[in-house]
Amino acid sequence: MNFLLDKEHQAIFEKAKAYSLECLAPVALELESDPELLKAKMKEIAENGFYGLGIPTEMGGKGYNYLQMSLVYEGLAHGSGIMSFLLQLQNNINMEIATFYEGIDEEILKVVPDLACGNKTTAFALTESASGCDPSATEAYAELDGDVYRIQGTKDWITNAKDADYFNVMVKDGKDSKNMIMLFVPADTKGLRYLENRERMIGNGMFVGGLEFDNCVVPKANLLSADGFKEALKAIDVARVFTPAIAIGVAQHAVDSVSEYLGQRESFGKPILTNQGVQWQIAEMATKIEAARCLLYKTAAVMDSGEPVALTAAMNKLFATDVAMEVTVKCAQLFGAEGFMKDAPIGRAMAVAKMLQIVDGTSEIQKIVVGRGIARQYLPRR
Structure with missing residues (x-):
């Protein structure tokens, strides 16, 4: 495995980093x-070619493959x-709508070009207030009624909930079923409404809140997957490639910034960085x-290879976010x-790092995944 980036990969990273430092960093506090x-900045990001990767x-x-995408997110x-x-x-x-699901309706695929260029936006409705990191504890459900699904229940902590045009929604296949399904739900569907925005330590320019489904009806053709639990776990593995990339970018920028600061700041007659x-x-x-x-590069390579990635992705998520x-x-x-100033960039960096330790499965969840994976190799089979 070659860990050295070629010129093409380096250019992808440098473009994202340069854009971010020039166009995002100066307004990071306002965001x-x-x-x-x-x-407006998300639209600008799309215009600069960072959508539809x-x-x-x-x-x-x-x-783009997973390594190329990771470089974009690290740079940004x-x-x-x-x-x-x-x-x-x-x-x-x-990407999941475009490539993950087999045999989905042609009408759904028609929205992909608009998603690829940023004209339309999406959100993933997986989490519920009582289920947290455990998708199997989902309570929301959909009942098949002829040619339609009727969705009941609530979702929580949904990023982009108010602004999305479409939702990928994971629910039980029937109120008393243990099987999960994934449904494609347009935001203007009757019976779907937004709940309050949840104020957070960081990122309050984003709408992160709940969704309520009250007899929300979508066509049977909007079924993305009859095995929603499997698809949810696959989506989580994807996130555990890219969330660490963001953590690495945040951490690297923190070190770069403090090194520059200490190289200029003098104490006792010399730059602090000489200490x-x-x-x-x-x-x-x-x-x-x-x-x-x-x-990160290894995890992206495993993902690109098509080999099982869950254990490596959990290690990746655990290590990178803890380092950040x-x-x-x-x-x-x-x-x-x-x-320590209220508007200091390093304060926001700390808050982002803490957020990254929590989203897509907390550090403790990653330890469970890794620990169980190792234990399976050595515990006697029964």
């Missing part, structure tokens, strides 16, 4: 509370981890980021009082 600015070229997308995270997170979420759902104790801290952080980057949390906290300390 926290201005939904209209966030929407995993959608095949013949369907209007870029046709240098200027705004939140915008990189929102984009990868959009792109993931769009060996400080250099050792920078060295440890840089080494951990590079190790996380190598694991550790690095941003240490960098905040090195910034001193400047890092």
Whole structure:
């Protein structure tokens, strides 16, 4: 496996990083509370060619593989981890509609070109308030009634819930069923309504809230998958490739920023960065980021190969997000009082790192996945 990026891959990363530092970083604070600015920037991101990354070229997308997509999200995270997170979420759902489901209705596929260029947006309605990281605990359900599904229940913590044009919705196949199905639900479907936005530590320019399905009726043809649980787990594996990429970008930018600051800031007559104790801290952080980057590249390669990725993806999500949390906290300390200001970028970086430890399965969930995977190799079979 070659861990060295070729010129094409390096160009993909550099384009995303340069755009993010020039166009997102200067307004990162405003993006926290201005939904209209966030929407404008998402449109700008689409115009710069960062939408539709995993959608095949013949369907209007870029046709990128997982490594190429990871490089985009790592680069964009240098200027705004939140915008990189929102984009990868959009792109993931769009890619899944375009490529994951077999035999889906042609009318659904007709929306893919609009998704690929950012004209339409999507959201993934999986999480419920009581289920958290356990999709099998889903309570929302759909009953097949002739040629339609009638959906009942609520979803929570749905990113982009208010602004999405379409939803991928995972529900039980009947109120008392244990089987899960995935349905494609347009946002203007009767019986679907939004619940309140949930205020968070970071990213309040995004609408993250609940959905209520009250006899929400969609055609039987809107069935994306009869095995929704399997598809949900596959989607989570995808997220566990890209969320770490964002974490690495956030951590790397924190180290770059604090190194530049300490190289200019003098204490006791010399730049703080000349202090060996400080250099050792920078060295440890840089080494951990590079190790996380190598694991990211391996995970992307496994995903591209089609081999089972769940164990590697869990390791990737666990390690990269924990590194990002550790690095941003240490960098905040090195910034001193400047890092404690309310509008300090390093404060937002810490909050993003904490968010990334929680979304797509907490660090504790990743440990369960990894631990059980290893245990299966060594425990006696019964």
